[in-house]
Amino acid sequence: MTEQVDSFDARLEFAKLARRLRADAGLEPGQAEAELIAAVGGYASVLSKIETARIAPKPAHVTWMLARYRPERADADRLVSLADAAGTRAQPVVAGVQSREYLVRERRADQMWVVYNEIPGSLQTYEFAFATLAKSPLVDPADVEALARDRADRGTRIFRPDGPEVWIVLGEAALDRMDGGPDVATREIERLVAVSELPQVRLRIIPSSTGAVTGLSNPFTLLHTRPDEWLAFVGHIARNDYVKKDVSRFRLVFDDAWDAAVSEGRSREILEARIADLGQR
Incomplete structure (x- = not known):
């Protein structure tokens, strides 16, 4: 075949x-x-x-x-x-990111830099993605299940032992916006802990007490593909923006967010404390 x-x-x-x-x-x-x-x-x-x-x-x-x-x-x-x-007409893409180009480049990436003030789609469990998408006014109820499955599948492709190197910065406020109830929230944060323990993944959290951080108000994903191709992706309600040439500003903003975050060890402690707190609810 x-x-x-x-x-x-x-x-x-x-x-x-x-x-x-x-x-x-x-x-x-x-x-x-x-x-x-x-x-x-x-x-x-x-x-x-x-x-x-x-x-x-x-x-x-x-x-x-x-x-x-x-x-x-x-x-x-x-x-x-x-x-x-x-030249073949592409099949419809079922994804939270409405871009076939982005999904293809994401699969090809050998390095990724992610900075968000919410849990990005590729880090979401199926249950958490379902609960989140079900609340969106932009998602047709008939599409929620497929979109949630797609997010979970994307994460499985990225976060694997032989996957790309990934640096993740999350604002602590993302942990406050957990849909689906305590059980779903617990499994989602456990997912973050599991991802952070992969050898090629580094995850840091910016405490809410830090104050303003440019990357958290301008979230993006930066992809690198060998030999030296770059793509910065910024999603908006109206459209998706891409920068393919000079991504130095994105690297500068990411580095600033990375430096503002606490260490990986301290970040894991924050996640584990959230899990313990949810277990008491």
Whole structure:
């Protein structure tokens, strides 16, 4: 059975292969783009957008690349295969994050930096996610179960012994906003403790007494994918924002939040104290 390839995943792979084949052919980006436009038409930056996965390639683009780059048979076959997959209409994404691009990049990430003043979706248990989503005015009741399952599944993919390196900063106030009752809240905080004990995960908490911390009022996730690709994701009600080039401001804000947080050991003590408190309710 042929393996199903996500269309955006295929677009990323196509972009990477296309860049390599162009370089192997000895063409600079500007020269290749000018030749492509002269041969098949299009607009300025079309090749740039293909090579950065911002758009999917059209058949005419692939035909030109095969003729101009003259790749080896294996690379040629893969280029065609990836182009076909990249142009396939994507299946609907069932996720709290309304972005197929983000989910694909999240799966590919080797490092993640997360700063939130609430429990992010990937750290939520199914029960906690269900209780949280059920209260949202933006979620159709018919979608709650699938969305909650998706959040739990995303967390399982990320937080595993051989998963990416993850640095997490949570505002203590997140522990005050626990939906679903004491039992659900207990299991959610136990989940945070379990995640914090993974060898590649570091989790810190910023006490509410700390005061204003820029990262907590501007939550985001920063992803790094080898060899050196970055994506900062900031979710809003109206839209999702992405920064793919200069992410230095996000690193600066994260480092500030990390320094404002208490140590990992003290953070675990805060979590365990919350669990003990919930057990008395």
